Amino acid sequence: MDDSNAELTVVCNTAKSVRGKLLSVYEQSSGQRLDHLMEKFFGREKELEDDIASHITKLQRIFSELNDELRCVAKTTMPDLVLMSRIMSTLPSEYFEFKSVW
Numbered sequence: 001m002d003d004s005n006a007e008l009t010v011v012c013n014t015a016k017s018v019r020g021k022l023l024s025v026y027e028q029s030s031g032q033r034l035d036h037l038m039e040k041f042f043g044r045e046k047e048l049e050d051d052i053a054s055h056i057t058k059l060q061r062i063f064s065e066l067n068d069e070l071r072c073v074a075k076t077t078m079p080d081l082v083l084m085s086r087i088m089s090t091l092p093s094e095y096f097e098f099k100s101v102w
Contacts, residue, residue: 030073037066046090056087 005022012018041062046055060083067077 030069034066034069034073037062037069041066041086044086044090046092052091052095055090059083059087059090 009018009021012021041059044059044062046052050058063078063083063086070077
């Protein structure tokens with residue numbers, strides 16, 4: 001344990017309390033993780049250095065993590081239609097014709 005962790009746990013008197021303290025500091029709760037993933041998914045825009053395939057792959061990965069967390073927390077998932085809609089809404093303007101045909 002480094003000095004900063006030792007300072008965090010100096011008041012703990014059992015291994016269980018040390019573990020609990022460190023988990024509370026370094027791990028997000030499921031609700032916090034769910035919020036973070038939702039912000040990440042719905043706030044994501046295509047980055048200039050990403051090609052379309054990379055951008056879509058990143059959205060798919062976040063969507064998968066989001067559904068995994070939703071499955072744990074709320075025993076539900078979002079339909080794939082949400083992913084498709086998000087992908088379409090983040091396509092750059094040069095894909096306008098594709099978006100309008102879709």
